[in-house]
Amino acid sequence: MNKISKKVVVLLAVFSATISMKANANGEISEHVNNLSAHLTEYAEEVTWLSDKFSGVVNEYSKKGKADSDQLIEFWEEVDFHSAIETQYVPVYATIWQGIYGVKVAIDSGEKAAVVEAELLKLKQALWQGLGAVKLAAQYQQKGLVPKVMTTEQEPTTGPEVIDDIKKKLHRVVAKYAEKLTEVATTLVHDTYLQRFEGIEGALIELDAELVEDLEKDFNVTLPQAISKDTSVDNVRAVVETMQVKLDKARSLLVKAEESRKSVF
Amino acid sequence: MQRRAFIRGLAATGIIGSGFGLSGFARIANAANSISVDQLPKLTGELTLYLGRGEGGLYENVLQAIQDRNPGFKLNIRRGATAALANTLIAEAKAGVKRADLFWAVDTGSIGVVTDAGLAKPLPQDLIQQLSPGFQYPLWSPVTGRIRTLPYNTDRLTAAEIPDSILALADSDVKIGWAPAYASFQSFVTAMRLLEGDKVTKDWLKAINGKAKKYAGELGVVMGVERGEVDIGFANHYYTLRLKAGKPDASVSLAYTNNDAGCLVNASGIVALSDGELPVNFIRYLLTKEVQSYLASEAYEIPLVSDVASPPGLQDLSTLNPPELDLRKLADLRPTINMMRSIGLL
Structure with missing residues (x-):
């Protein structure tokens, strides 16, 4: 293999x-x-x-x-x-x-x-x-281990689902950059931050504020700059891979936090 | 005069359509007790909710809990950006299509768009009265609030040393942190434009830009304050509260300006788009003591019904003095973005 x-x-x-x-x-x-x-x-x-x-x-x-x-x-x-x-x-x-x-x-x-x-x-x-x-x-x-590909938009709801979605969107950022669609890639980064990451960062702040700050910088500075400087696909991919590691950590934190969260009623 | 109502700012909005000129936070203590979920009728039937993105997971928890408690009730949820959903509702109405029974928005501007279009159904008096008097509106119900603040480093400054005017900060010697690219900050600048005018706002931005340290986001601002990179910053209240929750000894606290954009308030809210008891009773669940407490303790949002504690670390709300402002106008950021670009901030 x-x-x-x-x-x-x-x-x-x-x-x-x-x-x-x-x-x-x-x-x-x-x-x-x-x-x-x-x-x-x-x-x-x-x-x-x-x-x-x-x-x-x-x-x-x-x-x-x-x-x-x-x-x-x-x-x-x-x-x-x-x-x-x-x-x-x-x-x-x-x-x-x-x-x-x-x-x-x-x-x-x-x-x-x-x-x-x-x-x-x-x-x-x-x-x-x-x-x-x-x-x-x-x-x-x-074996039924891969979710069906939806041909219409479906939003993630829980924190871990949002993280999974962010990771997929970041892979697509690399793909779009590799397709030479720089504007599309940049917009995707921006939208992923606003429409996904902002929704979970509140819960993450309590768990690891420095991790959130780090990811904020990645979304708003490091990754957009890697794209705009037009260096190479490998450089953009390296930034994304670094973010994926941080997102994995964030996901683990959110899963644990949700297990201990109080019930609404 | 420090005791004008927090929510007075909302009073000026055409969204409200009812008396809002008196106190808000200051009168919470005098309002009727909040209602427990145990006092509510069971929900039976089916509703479709358009849900604007916000504290996604926690709102979802609330919605799931309501469904779990009501086995005979089915809630269909369409999720999206709040402003986009508001526009969708308008478009659907124009096309003669009606898909949503409720609209839960994270900002008041989008609620104004929907109520102005005549899509909102009047709420019954007994529901309105579940909210404290300053928060009672005929066509929509606030759910929770948030406020702009000045997080400051407690090793470097005392609250007494901080100007209570956002404009005065431009002339002070304190080191400032800000996040100009951040959406909440841009809403704040928009509020300043509306309150103080374009020239004053532009001059203020230029002055602050000459001395401020720029961060990517407002949590970054709060973290920068806490580390002592800057003395003070601009941010919504919950970043500091959540940081303090995870790090109780963090060297940061909150200060508030007086009657200007620096203490701008905004609220999430819900609109009933269909007649009948079911949408109204659904809204009642969001106003219960249990849901309000949950959103205050878990999301650090400001509860808007009586006898529910505010998030820990927030100043006594009755002492705050936010500005009067039509929050619907905050929806149009374009003039602000243009101004910020013209001076090289974006």
């Missing part, structure tokens, strides 16, 4: 909140994401197809010194595998986008063929890792 798959196991094992997905920049997420097992063959074919298509673009570049790099994105947006990985494991979804742009930027910058091919290799690795993650998610889905 590779590193990514291990991460998926951990993720699915603690996956408690309902997945809620709305229409996104890539179109509606259709019902196949709730029946992954029936579509695994199709996803595998799509990954092979993508791999071939991406190779085709790079081969053309290697031969002619130029290629239509926009095709990379068009190919990626054509496949159902896109929404399968997007709904099941956003971190790899972000890595795929990072890989696509790695190849695209290398082509657009006129890099040597070897550089472009190295980026292609990373992209292909991300694609196959993504397929592995979807296969694993399919197994968990069959």
Whole structure:
């Protein structure tokens, strides 16, 4: 089991909140994401197809010194595998986008063929890792361990649910940044703070005020700056991963606090 | 004169539509005793509540407790940002669609939007009288309150050294912490604009900006005060109270200004959108001694019925003197944001 798959196991094992997905920049997420097992063959074919298509673009570049790099994105947006990985494991979804742009930027910058091919290799690795993650998610889905993907908005209600939702939204921040949608990523950070974190920070202050202050700074300064400085997907991901650790701690604190909270009546 | 009512500020609002010019906090002590949940009728039937985000988990606990207590009652909840839900209600009404029976909003501005649109159903007198006299309105019921404060470092300042005017702070030597990007702060600046005018507010912001330390959020302000990075800050009351709850020896306490935006008040409130007893009786549950006590002790919100204790650490409410202000106008932040941007604050 590779590193990514291990991460998926951990993720699915603690996956408690309902997945809620709305229409996104890539179109509606259709019902196949709730029946992954029936579509695994199709996803595998799509990954092979993508791999071939991406190779085709790079081969053309290697031969002619130029290629239509926009095709990379068009190919990626054509496949159902896109929404399968997007709904099941956003971190790899972000890595795929990072890989696509790695190849695209290398082509657009006129890099040597070897550089472009190295980026292609990373992209292909991300694609196959993504397929592995979807296969694993399919197994968990069959066992009823993965919540149904909702195609309409559903709000978390308890503190731990809110934390889970924040973590997912932060993964999407990395994904949107990897898609070069900087404004979307920044807005998502802002909305996640206002619409989610502010609702739980009151309870957290009593439990660990410094942790709340730290996360406030992450939401309002560190992460937006990492995005606006346009450094790299890895840098943005590093900030998010640091936040995820803090959010895990916050979640544990909220769970404990709720257990001892007095009843209303 | 220090004993004007806290909620007088709400008196000027067109939302209220009834006498609000007398005392609020000052008269709580004279109001009738609050009602226990044991005195209420069972809820039977189904309601749809539009719930604005606030102290999410704790409000949810209240709603779940009400449902648990009433097995024959089903509550459908639509959650969202308060302002967005208010706009949805208006849009639904214009379209001739009616989905919500109740609207629980975290700020008064959104309540004003709904009541101004004629969507609110009048509340019965006996429910209104469950609230203290200063909090009685015909078309909506306050649920809990919050107040702007000046958290200060108790090792560096005494309460007597702190100006009771928000404008005077611009001329003082104290080190100030603030969070200009924070929504609550922007509402406060909006209130100052409405009360003092744009020029005074802009000059004040410039003066404070020249000496203040900036924080990402208002908890950060309170923490900065507690650590002694700054002497004093601007924040809603509950940050300090919750910090003190988790860290009783924290070197921070609360001061209050007098009759200006520095002690601005706001309230959460609920509106009945459907006729009949069920929505009204649901509201009665929120005003019970048990729910008000729960929100005061767990969320540090200010109870608005009689004989329910305020959150520990809050000054005797009868001594506070908030400004008169139409809180509905706080809903439009755009002129404030533009002003703050024009001087480089955002």
